[in-house]
Amino acid sequence: MTEQHTPDQVAAAAAAFAGGDVTYHPATPVQLPPPAESEPTVTIALRVPASLAQRTRRAAETQAITLSELVRGWMEMGLTELDAPDKTVSLAELRRAIAHAAQSTRAA
Numbered sequence: 889m890t891e892q893h894t895p896d897q898v899a900a901a902a903a904a905f906a907g908g909d910v911t912y913h914p915a916t917p918v919q920l921p922p923p924a925e926s927e928p929t930v931t932i933a934l935r936v937p938a939s940l941a942q943r944t945r946r947a948a949e950t951q952a953i954t955l956s957e958l959v960r961g962w963m964e965m966g967l968t969e970l971d972a973p974d975k976t977v978s979l980a981e982l983r984r985a986i987a988h989a990a991q992s993t994r995a996a
Contacts, residue, residue, distance in 0.1 A: 893901075904910050948958040
């Protein structure tokens with residue numbers, strides 16, 4: 889949450905900094921604001937079964953990312969596949985190929 893300061897507080901802090909009364913050390917931990925998005929984001933609402941929502945949340949937690957980051961990544965992957973079907977391989981096709989290769993290796 890952002891703290892709100894009065895104009896007098898800001899002026900006093902600026903004067904203290906300008907007068908050398910404020911010390912700065914690069915190792916002092918600070919909380920930086922999140923990086924600006926290159927494009928504004930919008931909120932969308934999806935209705936999904938509760939079990940799917942729970943599985944999705946767990947997947948995000950397992951990867952230590954937010955639910956939004958996880959779903960955004962999935963959306964981008966899916967759209968990439970739709971936009972360039974000749975340049976991408978679906979996960980299902982890749983799994984089938986791996987399973988086939990594994991079976992072929994065992995049979996040999």
